[in-house]
Amino acid sequence: MTTPPGTGRSADGSLPRSVHAGYALGSLATGAFGTVPGLLLLPYLTDTLGVTAGLAALLVLLPKAWDVLVNPVAGRISDRTRSRWGARRPYLLAAGLALAVLFASIFAAPFGNGSAAAVYVAIAFLATATAFAFFQVPYVAMPAELTADHAERTRLMTWRIAVLALAILVSGAVAPLVVSAGGDGLAGHRWMGLFVAALIALGALGAFLGTRSAPTGTVGESEPTLRAQLAVAGANRPFRALLICFVVQSAGVATILAGVNYFAGQILRDEQSGPTVLFVCFVGPALLVMPIWTRVGARVGKRKALVVASLILAVGALALVAASVLPPVVVYLLVALIGVGYAGQQVFALAMLPDCIADETARTGRRQAGVFTGLWTAGETLGLALGPGIYGLVLQLSGYVSSETGSAAAQSDPARLGVLLGFTLIPALLIAPPILLLRQYTLSPPTGRVDDHVARGNEGHNRHEKGAITS
Template sequence: MSASSPGPAGTMQPEEGSTPSVAALPSGRANEVLPRRVHIGYASGSLVTGAFGTVPGLLLLPYLTDTLGVAAGVAALLVLGPKAWDVLVNPVAGRISDRTRTRWGARRPYLLGAGVALAVSFAAIFAAPFGVGPGAAAYVAIAFLATATAFAFFQVPYVAMPAELTSGYQERTRLMTWRIAVLALAILVSGAVAPAVVNAGGGGIPGYRWMGLFVAGLIVLGALGSFVGTRIRRSTSTSTDEGQPAVVAASGVSFRAQLAVAVRNRPFRVLLVCFVIQSAGIATILAGVNYFAEHVMRAAEAGPTILFACFVGPALLVMPVWTRVGARLGKLRAFQWASLIFAVGALALVTAPALPSLAVYLLVAAIGCGYAGQQVFALAMLPDCIAYDAARTGRQQAGVFTGLWTAGETFGLALGPGIYGLVLQISGYASSATGTAAAQSDSARLGVLLGFTVLPAVLVGLALLLLRGYDLTAERLAEAERAGTDRRAGQVR
């Protein structure tokens, strides 16, 4: 590995064998269509992000409260702390991947190395070598911290890649559509099957051990698929293996300066805040599935699996619909509509105790449709923000932006279960060390219900209001890129 070397006037000059920054990509690539193999290969990385983003949020809190006997408030902190650590680690991972130079490109080595490390540490979370008690809680906290760190070094390079794989505005949406389709499949498989694996493994600690190994296998599969599938060779004089930037110009600039540039990017700043809040809202639903099925629907065995199938299954079906909606209305308006569907559906679900099971499942399916659109358009708008910055500044800083993005997303996904756990604690939820949930009071059941319905509706609704500040359209992005091209041409002359 080697870093770029400084050139005249503090600029960064490309080294031999490297590729150009996105800002310098030939205009002919603006409308390119990536090979289907790349779509599928990149999307397979969502097996990793989907499994890690889903299973801890779904099962770690009940694992702590109903199997290891940890109090709900303490469990909330154990879930929140290690992922909050990623707020610090992710930007560092972004900068490191920006400076990386290998024959496999800047990002791909991390997909493989960090992916395998993530699988091993994930299985370790649920190994429970110390049984139940305080030692078990401390062990989970340490193992989860190691897992979150490995995930940062996978997720940040992975999210940075679309801005470098293609400069096409619509092609990024297609790439994200493939990614979110696989993400929905990963969530469906990991979220619906993981509880079933726990039950099939005998429940309690043995069942969770088998589940940890099952999810670790999904992670390895996704890491290998994304590493192999994103290898690209281009024949132009300005590109090589991955189509990644030859000069990550920002690598010679201090991290504080890079962070300041990202903060000054208004579209990115608004989008990031909205996505963090929405991630917290989505995570409260994930954290509450087992509790909602057990204490509201009285369906502890099949309830979590059916709820997950209703949440994620429709997402797979409506993904092509959201792509057409985005092409017709624009990414921002489509994002707003998806968020509105999610918020209204979650709020309506507060009536679940008075509804038949079928009606509850239909409402969850509506929430899943909104969730699919939220993910598609947020992740399709992120590369636009990165390209906008590259056009304005002449520097490629994808790793910095995605480091901040994944730090925010990870924090949001941790904040949701953390808040939900605190709601359980305040409402008087009783923990258990038997592997079976204890009988709960009326106030505890009310906490389970409100945390699963009203809380995510409020969070997503707040993010929807904040989205009004996002103003990066396709026309504005094209104008910025033309201005950047003209500026670089003038510098060459």
């Protein structure tokens, strides 16, 4: 297979393996930042800096919610960027390295404990979230501009999802161990911040250098304002239903993630190794059951498969309400069941997104991939931000006592009940009911126009098509 000089594409239109691998490395950055703050930042605030649970919930929620506003801005700025590296790659380097440095700064703790430390974390997290938006949005936009071939985008996304799953597993499982190995408290979290920052920098540099031989593609026009974007999405009932369902479910998943440390320490009484074991049980199945979910989706359809996966996720979470009287091995098996449902919920929601984009094109004759993907990314960010906020609010209402020692304080029975319900009942209530919205998810019969359009190589209309996983 030969590659025409200067194109980054082989003669048959496919991309080199080096581009597949290089682009996928960017998921080290997105996976690490998407996982570790949701897993460790809330307990860092409550059990190391001594911040009350309610205030900690706000400090975790607001900077991530800020991304909802920043994402469309980052998209429009990168759309208008012109450079010898293309519109997107400069942001992989600049924003990616800034993201790494700023992430380490979140846990640097220059002011020690107390209110000044809490304000510092909020400012550092806000700056980090802004850098992440300028990395994530251009990164997500690249696949449709690297190639106009649907099958090639699928291969590109397959590499990306594989690295993303690995990044989530490694960052989420190893980060708590680094905290413990570093001596817990402020020192342990400083070492953890440096470890995750190194992962992020590796991912950013890998994506920037790995795509240097790839075609830059053509950036198409997008809707000029957020209001116009919302109007386009609001007119597409399947996308609207899928987006709301995914955002609410993401909040449920993020609530589970935020509660891992608290659940391990207060319910399982295993503050040292418990968080890592729980996280591996939660994420590990994703690496094993993806092929099974693919076959399920092919047999029953993506929408039904998403419903089944969501119910497995919700039922597993609800069953953990009895965790305090169950043997630890049963608890871990239930968490693994939750992980199986989580894997399917993620796969099918992402796989249904490009179907909505194609349906919009078939109905209107216009490509709105950038609009849909920008709103999807913003919605996902909002859902992931709400999870820790919800969990922190539950802790506050149940009387959770904060600590400045690096270890959790002794808790009352109501506080321990709050830890349990925030990890089990609350996520179940967020994950199961939204599947009723999927009754509105009905796509137009295919007309063939979209495939013909893509086959003609109209790359300029394919911008931002994020989720071409299993169409």
